[in-house]
Amino acid sequence: xxxxxxxxxxxxxxxxxxxxxxxxxxxxxxxxxxxxxxxxxxxxxxxxxxxxxxxxxxxxxxxxxxxxxxxxxxxxxxxxxxxxxxxxxxxxxxxxxxxxxxxxxxxxxxxxxxxxxxxxxxxxxxxxxxxxxxxxxxxxxxxxxxxxxxxxxxxxxxxxxxxxxxxxx
Amino acid sequence: xxxxxxxxxxxxxxxxxxxxxxxxxxxxxxxxxxxxxxxxxxxxxxxxxxxxxxxxxxxxxxxxxxxxxxxxxxxxxxxxxxxxxxxxxxxxxxxxxxxxxxxxxxxxxxxxxxxxxxxxxxxxxxxxxxxxxxxxxxxxxxxxxxxxxxxxxxxxxxxxxxxxxxxxx
DNA sequence: AAGATGGGACAGCCATATTGACGTATCTTG
DNA sequence: CAAGATACGTCAATATGGCTGTCCCATCTT
Numbered sequence: 001x002x003x004x005x006x007x008x009x010x011x012x013x014x015x016x017x018x019x020x021x022x023x024x025x026x027x028x029x030x031x032x033x034x035x036x037x038x039x040x041x042x043x044x045x046x047x048x049x050x051x052x053x054x055x056x057x058x059x060x061x062x063x064x065x066x067x068x069x070x071x072x073x074x075x076x077x078x079x080x081x082x083x084x085x086x087x088x089x090x091x092x093x094x095x096x097x098x099x100x101x102x103x104x105x106x107x108x109x110x111x112x113x114x115x116x117x118x119x120x121x122x123x124x125x126x127x128x129x130x131x132x133x134x135x136x137x138x139x140x141x142x143x144x145x146x147x148x149x150x151x152x153x154x155x156x157x158x159x160x161x162x163x164x165x166x167x168x169x
Numbered sequence: 170x171x172x173x174x175x176x177x178x179x180x181x182x183x184x185x186x187x188x189x190x191x192x193x194x195x196x197x198x199x200x201x202x203x204x205x206x207x208x209x210x211x212x213x214x215x216x217x218x219x220x221x222x223x224x225x226x227x228x229x230x231x232x233x234x235x236x237x238x239x240x241x242x243x244x245x246x247x248x249x250x251x252x253x254x255x256x257x258x259x260x261x262x263x264x265x266x267x268x269x270x271x272x273x274x275x276x277x278x279x280x281x282x283x284x285x286x287x288x289x290x291x292x293x294x295x296x297x298x299x300x301x302x303x304x305x306x307x308x309x310x311x312x313x314x315x316x317x318x319x320x321x322x323x324x325x326x327x328x329x330x331x332x333x334x335x336x337x338x
Numbered sequence: 339a340a341g342a343t344g345g346g347a348c349a350g351c352c353a354t355a356t357t358g359a360c361g362t363a364t365c366t367t368g
Numbered sequence: 369c370a371a372g373a374t375a376c377g378t379c380a381a382t383a384t385g386g387c388t389g390t391c392c393c394a395t396c397t398t
Contacts (some may be wrong), residue, residue, distance in 0.1 A: 009175055019297070019301060019348070020293075020297065021335075022304065022312070023293075023296065023297045023300045023301055023304075024191050024293075024335075025316065025335055026300050026304070026312075026315065026316070027206075027228070027296055027300065028232075028331060028334055029204055029241065029315075029316055029319035029320060029323075029331070029337070030199075030202070030206065031203075031225070032322070032323050032327065032331055033199065033318075033319035033320075033322040033323060034200075034203040034248070034346075036323055036327070037196075037199060037322055037323060050353080051383090051384060051385075051388085052384090053384075053385055056200070060198070060332055063193065063197075068345095069344075069345065070344065070345085071342090076202070078385085078386070078387090079386075079387065079388085080344095080345075080346080081346095081347085081348095081386090081387080081388085082385065082386055082387075084345090084346065085385080085386095088386085101344095104343090104344080104395080104396070105245045105394080105395060105396085106313070106343070106344045106394060106395045106396070107344060107345080107395095108344080108345065115179075124189075124192075127196055127219065128189065130212075130322060130323070131192045131195045132192055133285070133292065133321065134318050134319075134321030135191070135192075135195070135318060135321070136251065136321075136324045137317075137321040138314065138317035138318040138320075138321050139314075139317070141310070142313070142314030142315075142317040142318050143191070143314065143318060144311070144314060145307065145308075145310055145311030145312065145313060145314020145315050145317075145318075146195070146198075146311075146314050146315045146317075146318035147194065147195070147198055148306075148307035148308070148311040148314075148315075149201075149202075149303050149304065149307040149311050149312060149315035150187070150198035150199065150201070150202035150303075150315070151198060151303075151307075151313075152302065152303030152304070152305075152306040152307050153202035153205050153299060153300070153303045154198075154201050154202060154205055155187075155204055155205060158205070159200065162197060162198070162201055163387085165197055166190075166193075166194055166197070192365085208365085220352095220353060220354075221354090222353075222354060222355085237375080237376095238375075238376065239374090239375065239376085242364090247355070247356090248355075248356065248357080249375095249376075249377080249378095250355090250356080250357085250377095250378080250379095251354065251355055253355075253376085253377065253378075255354090265362065270375095273364080273365070273374090273375080274363080274364060274365085275363065275364045275374070275375045275376070276364095276375065276376085277375080277376070
């Protein structure tokens, strides 16, 4: 095992020592970066009485209009019951609407209403502003590396789903 | 730090950093990457009847032994009440202990017990395994970029705290 | 016609966060 | 030294967003 089982730390800069440090740095930066980015939209959500769970649904519906519920369930990796509550809230607020699928009439295809589009765009602006300034500060090469590392964190079985999101726009 | 641009990397970041597509890509990869990484330790935590909140505390106490509670509160950015419950759970399970500060006797300095060290190391191993393979797949230059972008997401007022974590090891 | 699939709903529970108020020990400062 | 600030603990109530289990209906597939 790569981690010493006591508090002892290798005295020299061994490969294990360096690896642990680099992994801890990544863990910490991911934690702070992710939480700070999500915090950027909390105020905008609170104005409409919504939470982060609502934003996640809103975001992916914006990204793939006419998304069936089953696809959204896979993306979010939560249960049908949890998602149901969120979608009902969004429908009640007039942000999301469903239409019956014409290929498979059992499906309900999700899309944003015009108000939903406007609200999502407003939230996205806060994300864009945060991420774009991080991108600009880091530089183009860094952004490419940022993407590549994160892609490596996604299990093979989920990768197709993520790539599908990104071929539309 | 100069990153050679000769390394051929398929989809590269365009110079138009503010483009919506690139921001959405970052948002999505951060979401999937972060959630998948945290999921890697859920089983290990569940074996001890603990959750992610417990791991976050455990992690930062491991990182900075003799951390005062106020410092941990700043790192986690949650309320004293929320942290109190988590720390009580960890103390009850014999993973964390406190000692009175000798500089300031009001402070309680947090550190892991030997069992806590062992448990944290076991959880860290799951994180290390996920992140190290993403690092290896992406390459060292990508890792540098990954760090730089995430650092850019951290607000200036929090940056000192994050850097303080990383100068110890 | 039978079974599989997509979706909806009820009931109850758990983990993790919040606010507000209050108490105690200890340190700092006028 | 007295007064106030700080570090920590705790009680009570509440919100959010997950979970399991169960049952239902409509529709598609075989």
